[in-house]
Amino acid sequence: MTNKLLRRSGPPLLAVVLLLVIWELYVKVYQVQAWLLPAPTAIIREALSNWPRVQMHTLATLEIALLGFFLGTAVGLVLAIVLHSLAPLRQALYPLLILSQNIPIIALAPLLVVWFGFGVLPKVLIIALMCFFPILIAALQGLDYPDGAMLDYMRMIGAKPAQIFLKLELPNSLPHVFSGLKVAATYSMMGAVISEWLGAQQGLGVYMRLAASSFRTDRVFVSIFVIVALSLLFFASIVYLERNLIRWNSRREGN
């Protein structure tokens, strides 16, 4: 197991390390100014020396990201089930839902701030708005298209619509839902930073903007590193959850 893990994660890890080494050497050899491009070691040094502040901002971002993610997931799943069961409602709402994804967040965010103030709520709403859509689409796909032979079988032996939903469509949608969750997880971190950009007291988005306006490029990179690390961690925990929940599917997946 550890061997397999090592063999699979070895090459990408090596690529990242190599990239960092090249970066470091380039900065050192060409003596690039720190405000243009700081060396990776300088970035790590800055992160460590400034850790309490970085940690405070990280926790703030993580909080709204998770809140938004869970709200978006809940809305996405409930909507999927409702739209799956009520065809007329689906016809009416589907174009609106797609439209909701075409509104530029940059335009919407200030409005939400006007309506709901500078607190946590408008930010969570932005993140949820970005997260619910991939989950909704994925869940609908899974609910709508179970295997045709299985559906025929269920109907032939006299399964009622509720039984078909609970015993066939719902479990069938689970792997699809997880695909949606993975997309939503990465969206949620991105959404959190964007929403903080548009007005907040704390969070990595704020930290990043302040750092950029005072030419502390090293701090900008610290926040980028933290965001990337958090996104990966979030993604990995969903993959872990998927492996444990959907045991039947794990062997068929290549990633």
Next chain:
Amino acid sequence: MLELKRVNMHYKTKEQCIGVLQDISLQVERGEFVAIIGPSGCGKSTLFKLIGGLLTPTAGEVWLDGEEITGKTGHISYVPQHSTLFPWRTVESNAALALEIAGVPKKKALAEVRSWLPRLGLGGYELAYPDALSGGMQQRVSFLRALLSPQELMCLDEPFGALDALTRSEMQQWLLDIWEEHRRTVLLVTHSIEEALLMADRVYVLSPRPARVLAEVPVPFARPRTAATIALPEFVALRQEIHSMLASNKE
């Protein structure tokens, strides 16, 4: 038990009318094993969809136990061509599915399944997932699922069609043994003459599309039947007769 009365089925498209079944009449008595044999693509699957109530015939009626069930689902138990086990259910929970659908509490259904699995050579596989099973084992789980369901009539849609020759003949023998012990009412669709003659009490021979009943052949061989039955001169002669009947009716 089951009776099809002059069942006709055709699909209409814009250009033409495609006949699938033409005046099919047949009966299956309680406790009888009846096989339907026909060339591939003759509409056998359509026939099962009609009996199962997924389709309504263009003309004709389907009766079961004195009740008309034309276009009504839920009256048969079914073994599809491919096992259609649910990949997210374990072996035992797959086998319990038809009982659950019929309203049997899950605990009771599982207990019944567990008492059966060893008899099907599936002891120790209770908690395995279907993708860990061979094709023959999957088909046995699918068969158990149908065997345990409360509907008396079992419809088997080429249940061994997707298996290799060796597994296939093993499974035929296995099904024969189980059937001879329990005598459920069975309607088997197959395109193997040998399979039909080995298993059934009576065989209906269908023509190519649109399918008509060419002949109704009683199968006289004594039970229990074994691999030795296939070698009987009467068996070979009957097989030959049906073979030439099918051959002479090719389009």
